[in-house]
Amino acid sequence: MDLRDTPEEVAFRTEVRGWLEANIPTELTGPRSGEEAYARAWHDWSRKLSDAGYAGLTWPKEYGGSGAPYSHQAILLEELARAEAPQHMGVIGLGMAGPTIIAHGTDAQKTRYLQKIMTAEEIWCQGFSEPDAGSDLAAARTSARLEGDHFVVDGQKLWSSFAHIADWCILVTRSDPESTKHAGMTYLLVDMHAPGVEVRPLRQITGEAEFNEIFFTAVRVPVENVVGEIGQGWAVAMTTLLHERATLGFALTASLEVNLRKLITLARERTEGDPILRDRIAREWIELQALRLTNYRALTQLIKTGMPGPEGSVSKLQWSEANQRLTKLALEVLGPEAQLWNGDGAGYWQYQQLRSRGNTIEAGTSEILRNIIAERVLGLPRSR
Amino acid sequence: MDFSFTEEQEQLRREARTLLADRYPPERVAELADSAEGWDPASWGELAGLGWIGVSVPEEAGGAGLGFLEEAVLFEELGRALYPGPYFSTVALALPELPAELQRDVVEGKTRWSASLDGSLVPDLAIVDRVLVARDGKLVAVPAEGEALETMDSTRRLGRIAHGAEGEEVGDASAFERMRVRAFAALALEAVGIAQRALELTVEHAKTREQFGKPIGIYQAVSHRLSDSYAMTELARSLSYWAAWCVAEQDDEARVAAAAAKSYASDVAVTVCEYAIQVHGGTGFTWEHPLHRYYKRAQWIQSYGGYPAVQRAEIAAAILG
Numbered sequence A: 001m002d003l004r005d006t007p008e009e010v011a012f013r014t015e016v017r018g019w020l021e022a023n024i025p026t027e028l029t030g031p032r033s034g035e036e037a038y039a040r041a042w043h044d045w046s047r048k049l050s051d052a053g054y055a056g057l058t059w060p061k062e063y064g065g066s067g068a069p070y071s072h073q074a075i076l077l078e079e080l081a082r083a084e085a086p087q088h089m090g091v092i093g094l095g096m097a098g099p100t101i102i103a104h105g106t107d108a109q110k111t112r113y114l115q116k117i118m119t120a121e122e123i124w125c126q127g128f129s130e131p132d133a134g135s136d137l138a139a140a141r142t143s144a145r146l147e148g149d150h151f152v153v154d155g156q157k158l159w160s161s162f163a164h165i166a167d168w169c170i171l172v173t174r175s176d177p178e179s180t181k182h183a184g185m186t187y188l189l190v191d192m193h194a195p196g197v198e199v200r201p202l203r204q205i206t207g208e209a210e211f212n213e214i215f216f217t218a219v220r221v222p223v224e225n226v227v228g229e230i231g232q233g234w235a236v237a238m239t240t241l242l243h244e245r246a247t248l249g250f251a252l253t254a255s256l257e258v259n260l261r262k263l264i265t266l267a268r269e270r271t272e273g274d275p276i277l278r279d280r281i282a283r284e285w286i287e288l289q290a291l292r293l294t295n296y297r298a299l300t301q302l303i304k305t306g307m308p309g310p311e312g313s314v315s316k317l318q319w320s321e322a323n324q325r326l327t328k329l330a331l332e333v334l335g336p337e338a339q340l341w342n343g344d345g346a347g348y349w350q351y352q353q354l355r356s357r358g359n360t361i362e363a364g365t366s367e368i369l370r371n372i373i374a375e376r377v378l379g380l381p382r383s384r
Numbered sequence B: 001m002d003f004s005f006t007e008e009q010e011q012l013r014r015e016a017r018t019l020l021a022d023r024y025p026p027e028r029v030a031e032l033a034d035s036a037e038g039w040d041p042a043s044w045g046e047l048a049g050l051g052w053i054g055v056s057v058p059e060e061a062g063g064a065g066l067g068f069l070e071e072a073v074l075f076e077e078l079g080r081a082l083y084p085g086p087y088f089s090t091v092a093l094a095l096p097e098l099p100a101e102l103q104r105d106v107v108e109g110k111t112r113w114s115a116s117l118d119g120s121l122v123p124d125l126a127i128v129d130r131v132l133v134a135r136d137g138k139l140v141a142v143p144a145e146g147e148a149l150e151t152m153d154s155t156r157r158l159g160r161i162a163h164g165a166e167g168e169e170v171g172d173a174s175a176f177e178r179m180r181v182r183a184f185a186a187l188a189l190e191a192v193g194i195a196q197r198a199l200e201l202t203v204e205h206a207k208t209r210e211q212f213g214k215p216i217g218i219y220q221a222v223s224h225r226l227s228d229s230y231a232m233t234e235l236a237r238s239l240s241y242w243a244a245w246c247v248a249e250q251d252d253e254a255r256v257a258a259a260a261a262k263s264y265a266s267d268v269a270v271t272v273c274e275y276a277i278q279v280h281g282g283t284g285f286t287w288e289h290p291l292h293r294y295y296k297r298a299q300w301i302q303s304y305g306g307y308p309a310v311q312r313a314e315i316a317a318a319i320l321g
């Protein structure tokens, strides 16, 4: 056991820190807004991260990645959090589409898609959930009918984040109309600019529209866009979800750390001696350390055995609730003015608090995660 | 960065777990807990023989010359087994602060020690020989004389030290700060062992106990509490191992790490035991079932050196000023 950076890790951390000092954008530090200037600045920042080799850090070199070890990814995320730097724009591409293509894609697919994910030239969205298939993804009905060398896709997806700005979609379809449940599903890469794709933004409780409905009407998708085998889409989708939940641990903790830093700054100015608030802030600090350290334990396990350990399964569950508590606490620290959108912090905490309610729903609801821990980690009988 | 135990340390864990499961099955712990002495004095010689007492004592003083990480493994396993005996008092509190000539006797199992942290009640007073107290800025060893007190956790009874006994100066009172950090780290590890064991017992029960024609573990009101118990225990484990590493390395963060680990892990152990009692139903509420002993130890740990809010106040001071 040694919780210090190795000399090689120290070197990488120093490099990242120096790079961030020189490059961190100033336009992106405020609350998120839908303006075009913001989108452009975000795009530029993502491109810079990519040029520096920090997007797709652990991806294979032959496809433009940096081929770095997972420990570097952890360090990068910590340093981004420390500098309160914004994320790369291609969250779904980097976190889900990319890793899935690396795991199950053909060489041609890797060559075609990975580079453009890193540079944010192409933005991705995830088309999994449907009106009648949320937690129960195996109930998905969006159909993909094979006609010669194309699939013809019809159906509706829901809650798809970034679909309104996306160029590509990872889509779970039912290619065998006779099948039910996990069999007969096919995983497709779909061009969001293809004829027959229609996106309708859905306004969220934050007021912004970050997720969308997507309608597919006779959309033609070439067979070379199948990931994995035809009819084996379930296994491929599980890889995506595994990445969504596991490698996300560090990213989530990093974002929590940013919020905790901001909360501490706020609290120093405002909570003089209030023992209850001090106690609650200390609790959140402890919880953050616990999450951070649990990620490190999981990372060590992954590096040593090549398999993620069961402790990784708790990250998202505990993080989402921690983020909800922390952001509510920040509003309390603000006091009655917390009700104002344009008060101190210009809506930052108001947005963060409302957005946090989505954390226990997206990427597997907390109830589904508890089922998974109960059944797969503790070995309790299946509830379904 | 490497956040795992070495193969040797894991080997020590396996050996300790096997041995303790053999020596301290729940019936034996119950028998000892309900006995007048509260422990089996013969066990001390066995621990000394195994080399467990002097794990981190330098070889010149008869120890194994290992470190707090090896001790950490033992604290966790002894907590899991609910070992009734003055290991925590002797090894976590007193031993590292003693001069080498006194350490040798301890390592050989001849003398047992405890301490009065911040002038508080003394763990295991009735079954140790000497106690470290603070007097006029000095660290003073006094005979273990005083009043044995009836304690909720009868596997770790408290006592009130008699005042005015003649003592021997063995160092200065700055020792108590180090002692507190070590104690908190050790207790956090014990708490993890307790939470883990209580969870295992409960998972087993939830798999086998049937009601309404199904194992109760199928009901989410039951299983989700166990998922939460698992999640909390893993977080507590991470904090406790962090604290252990900080103590072993004398890291600058040792004080906050130990405070964070002790406060969080003891709260977790208490909650996990409470869920465990609930899921066991009426059985969980009996004196006969071992759960209450885990519950009481968890609460003992929670209270020691101040309930968790006291440690959180210390952390708040560190992060908020």
Ligand SMILES: Cc1cc2nc3c(=O)[nH]c(=O)nc-3n(C[C@H](O)[C@H](O)[C@H](O)COP(=O)(O)OP(=O)(O)OC[C@H]3O[C@@H](n4cnc5c(N)ncnc54)[C@H](O)[C@@H]3O)c2cc1C
Pocket: A125, A126, A127, A128, A129, A131, A133, A134, A135, A136, A158, A159, A160, A161, A162, A211, A358, A359, A361, A362, A363, A364, A365, A366, A367, A368, A371, A384, B220
């Ligand atoms: C901010 C946000 C972003 C999202 N982004 C995307 C995206 O990009 N792409 C995408 O495909 N999807 C996305 N989603 C959708 C998300 O994955 C689903 O909302 C989620 O899987 C739940 O499905 P549902 O909404 O249909 O709720 P339901 O599945 O109907 O669940 C409703 C409630 O019932 C509970 N429940 C359901 N089944 C069980 C069970 N077996 N045991 C116990 N409780 C159960 C759930 O936990 C929940 O509380 C996003 C959601 C949010 C909030």
